[in-house]
Amino acid sequence: MIEIITALHPEAEGVIRRLSLKTEKTAFPFHSFRSEDGSIRLTISGTGKAVAAAAVGCILGRYEREELSTVQLVNYGSCALYQSSSTRNESESTGQTKNEELYLVNKLTDLDSGATYYPDLLVRLNLPEAEIITGSRVLGENPEKNTKQGLDEDSDDRRQMANLAASDGSRQMASLAAVTGRQSEFVSNREILPSVTLYDMEAAGIYEAARLFLGPHQLHFLKGVTDQGIDANGRIDVAAFRDRMETYADMALPYIQRLADTSRQQGRFPHEQEAALEEKISTALHASVTMQLQIRQLVRYAALAGFDVEKIFEQCMATHDGSCRDRREGKLLLEQLRIVIAGD
């Protein structure tokens, strides 16, 4: 099952259309879309770490524990390009400049807490990689916009809020610089692969929530650069944003489809057959809980090793006239079964 999570509808539109996803009615406060065969779902979380984490909880909380191993979660969306330092010109090979790339994220940092996360990058497709920093504000946003309305322009409170806002903004930049500064130095000194740092407002929150349910090999972050923060007027060009996301949808699709193909191909051992056989043997042998666990292990091994467990069991039973009266006899029969299967 592929669970895609995006923050905004304009980010999701291209993927929804290409995968022919249809609106899915759910009890949760998030718009949700699903493929016809049910194997891909896309959820729109809204902006910010908290709502993104809440969406993750809703999405993954639906699954039974044993079903979670079949889930791959993809955070797909837009981001800002915070920093790029390179000693190799990637645009020569891709024909694109850095701010038109869809990146696969290999490291996530939560700007507020400093926590870092590392997804396992096991899908081999030719996407450039980058690290991402997740913050609580739009990159470069003037925090004064968040001050309380109604304050007197000249009031002490207003001035104090303005000072705090200015220092908050500086702190954002200072925090970002602290996270990325030393790495840039290392990269430029060592002439290794280019380092690109992106910025968004959801990814680390999604990882932090999702890792409670999934392993790092099940978490994927695809981010397309749509801006370098807001412009001087504090706005993002919506039309340009949509155009970019259409391009990125084409780039993301092969990755998502590869995940979907792998999910479908993952062979599952016929544990249902094993379970039925375990039940049959346990009942016949009047098995205690301990005996049931032994039977489960025997049946599992025997099936993997190519034994016809049912036939062996019937042969063992035949030596007891086909019946087992009680647990004492059951233990003897179980030992007989074990000796045959385990080669003892």
Add this chain to the structure above:
Amino acid sequence: MEGQQKFRHIYIEKRVMDHPRTREILAHFPESRVILIDHYKAVFNRRGQSAALQHQSQNLILAAAKDTNVYPGAPVCQDFGNAHFYYTSCTMNCLYDCEYCYLKGMYPSGNLVIFVELEKIFAEVEALLSQFPVYLCISYDTDLLAMEDIAHYCTAWSEFAAQHENLTIEIRTKCGRTDLWDHLPRCERVIFAYTISPEPVILAYEHGTAKLDNRLEAAAEGIAHGFPVRLCFDPMIYVPGWEEIYHDMLVQTVKIVPLSRVRDFSVGSFRISESYLKNLRRQEPDSAVVQYPFTLDRGYYHYSQSLTERMERTLVEELGRMVPEAAVFRWEEPNE
């Protein structure tokens, strides 16, 4: 070189990014993407990892030495009669991918960690050597010989051992390379211990390792170059038809290796701690060798007493017939 196609990603602790050994190792992987991290555990200890999947696409982590790197030898391991038996993990995890390997039960990750501050580990060993002679196994949690081109740790340890008369080192391996003998420093107290398994077991369960013939040829070449070589028929793995399979293995061994010149032998059947097997079974749900119905006995899983005795005795007796004067060490359960 075996590891070259691996390591698409190399995670490096920031505190060792300027270490000479870091730079040497990185030079082997110019195409790998480097990711800086604060501590190796941030990657190695992540919750819910799939070691099986990671082995298919293994990454490398370069880290500073831990506070403690030298540990007393585990009870399930053969001490070859040495009073002060220790092991160290200057590298965690292996290039190879044996299904039954206890590392999958012990470690949360299938990625490979190299602790680049080898000198700190040497200092810990020297602190022990100031008290008593030490028998030190340095390639338990890895295969150092398989990684020699990457890290050169066998060379470094051999040179270190040569400087310390009361230190004996074992380097355990499933590597089949014969060319390394021309370059490795020789020291009579550095023992190269080859794990010898039957070819059907290697093919079925020891993924990526050298074939039986290659291991035997490597061992023979080591002997010819004057290196102390040990042959470890340990762990013996139960498979249907094991008597014939292990007999064929011994016949092949005799053909290739001059057994009278082997330093010593060890024989032991598969055994593993209870907690490790639980994790290992989770990592390898479809592996027959791991899902075998072992017997639990005082915190360790192993084959039944009767099967263990039959397997090990059969091998010891046949080996004894081939090399009557051989020193054969059989693992015995420690007395409580």
